[in-house]
Amino acid sequence: MDLDDGHDAGPKADLPAGQPRTRARLAAVQALYQMEMTQRDLSLVLQEFLGRRFETVEIYAGADRSFFRDIVEGIARGQAKIDLEIAAHLASGWKLSRIDSILRAILRSGVYELTDRNDVPARAVINEYVEIAKDFFGGEEPGVVNGVLDRVARAKRSREFGRKSGGKGGPTKAATRFGDDSSEN
Template structure:
């Protein structure tokens, strides 16, 4: 069984690969090979990239791309009105897509773990409101994709999430 740190590194690598696919226009096969050969488990320009569970990285990356037509509407529904996923910055969009994919299609991982992991990834890129946005959006996606798995929201949290 993979160590939690290897799963976390796989999630981060999947988000970075999704971002790179979008900005560089590369295909999933090319990006996957590049990350596995040159990034994961290596030090690049003074930055150490953690050793990732390759099979989980591949499953997240390929799954997110293959299920994007199901994932994007789920994220759009969870975002505030007037802010469709297409208007969200590219790194944040990659985080939301990967998290929503995992919530909807990888039910072997508890929803709380998925949400926490992607909030942590958001913290590694952003210092503003973005991690809170990731938390709120993925919480909403989880409640749709996995009814009953998360505890009921308290009155204050429920009203805050609805705004």
Template sequence: MSRGGPKRSRARAAARLAAVQALYQHEMESTAQAKLLDEFHQHRLGREIEDEQYEQADVDFFDDLVIGTLARREEIDGLLSERLAQGWSLPRLDKTMLQILRVGAYELLARPDIPVGTAISEYVDVAHAFFEDREAKFVNGVLDAVSKAVR
């Protein structure tokens, strides 16, 4: 377990899921970064939405994931594109799937403090929130290939 134990672990898991949601919103609506972060800080992280209580997220970690992924998007997209199967391209991917891969790749690239296995399994868990096993295995495979290239 990471230093800080299960509570920190859950807060980081919540931050990862929120980062995927924020980046999806950015992709679909071109929401400016500052507005996006503010909206998530004010209304989403650790709040109750439509009677559903959201886990309290690690806000600093969330900010790093969103800001870092947006800042290094070109580099990340290059890493991901090189690791997709023949005939596949980033525009062909489901928009949510693309954000999961981008944030996961960012974490592998820029957060050496987080073990590879932890990062990959966390994004496989995020994928399970949206997709079936086949897609979760796809996330595992692509992020594993990214980790071999960047770590």
């Protein structure tokens, strides 16, 4: 998908049919990316996605529109809190602003769901956003998403994991490179 700034923000592969929340998550990541890159207002981006893109872009067909809206509006409302949560799980010296804008949108979306959508299991959130990261990146970025979201999930939803976070061993190569000092999930 080509955005107004000339960047291609589309995933590398199509999603399987029949996954409304997966499609909504992908659309939310792309909407957040668009808002950041073009400085467009939330209401305009929501209108564009809900009024046009969901009808004309095949990869969004069947997306859960209310779930999409909840993610995007929730991040817009709570971005400062979400960014602090992400920053708390990055390695010392790393800043969220140093991370690729698509990766930042993926992390924000995942952290929003982990902190504000307790109706979605933490492991499902992590898996979904790792898969979205794989659609956009061929390198170590999916491991970074996995590491950061796993640490947030263990801190915020430890009951779902049956133990406190603590992890074994040291940080992964990807986690160290991109600023996350946790072990992978």
